[in-house]
Amino acid sequence: MRGGSVVEAIAQPYAEALMSLAQGQNLVERFGSDVQGLLDLLTQSEDLREFLANPLTKGEDKKAVLRSLLTEQVHPYTLSFLLLLVDRRRILFLEQIGKHFQALLRKLNQVALAEVTTAVELNEAQQGTIREKALQMTGARDVELNIAVDPDLIGGVIIRVGSQVVDASIQGQLRRIATRLSSSTV
Template identity: 55%
Template sequence: MSIVQAEILEPYAQALMSVAQEHNLTDAIGEDMRGIIEVLKNSEDLQQVLSNPFIKDQAKKDILGQIMGEGVQHFTRNFVMLLVDRRRAIFLEGIAQQYLALLRKLNQTVLAEVTSAVELNDGQKDAIRDKVRAISSARDVELDTKIDPEIIGGVIIKVGSQVLDASLRGQLRRIGISLSSV
């Protein structure tokens, strides 16, 4: 665990989780956090605004308030504004990720990072969830999917430190290794 994670991300995520549990909103705030992560990943401009010390806090709050709209829990909104007040807005994505990690732990859910050559359909996603449930004995599986055409076909599934490489590129690499050892 990095120093930033231990000293900043973890305490804020724990505090938000405490509020969420107290008000029985852990999953709802989890959805808010997923939305925030998605917006931040897709907007480099927003990331630059949040990290810029010359942009006034009120301007950051106004921008974040507009982005969040009325669809988020008021605890989420208050929490995000608190981060701006404490000059921690730059850590918003990391804190949101840490909150989701705590939520997965609470719900006995594992995160499977799935890389495929093409978009997966619902049936394929369900099959991957079943496979991950079987190998991890988790109650539920959350998928984080990425597309990488360079793997040619198949999937690469990463759960924690375990990697299951069922990609065509991986199979070709293994064949190449076995041929070179002959």
């Protein structure tokens, strides 16, 4: 079993349990907001991520930090879930659990995730156009955009929704032209 699949096998049941709790308590949107905040916090703080993942740090110390950081920010059930992850020595998988939870939430709400790579920042109108294209591709009720800027694209955009890819980048066009030219000279 590969390392990624081991992480998946651990993270998925916890994400499903959190979703089950959220649905049972009618707190799905609140938990979704809590999970997004946690993922943002982990992205912003390398120190926190390393602290939580460190196997030498005592569980009580991790719990104390989580309580001090999050008691006022997250629902008490979310905090209890995090403390349970510490007790079970699964807190180091928090990011993966959160991403699985978000995927479950998108599925529940019929929201597609469009991963967009562009050469430059997009304005609101451009994002709206991409959102419409992704809606057409998926038939979902809504689309969540995850936008990354990659100047190597030179210009244009690459949109990934599930297994579908639309490559409208200049780099992609140049690659297609090069392929056509190389195949025509053979």
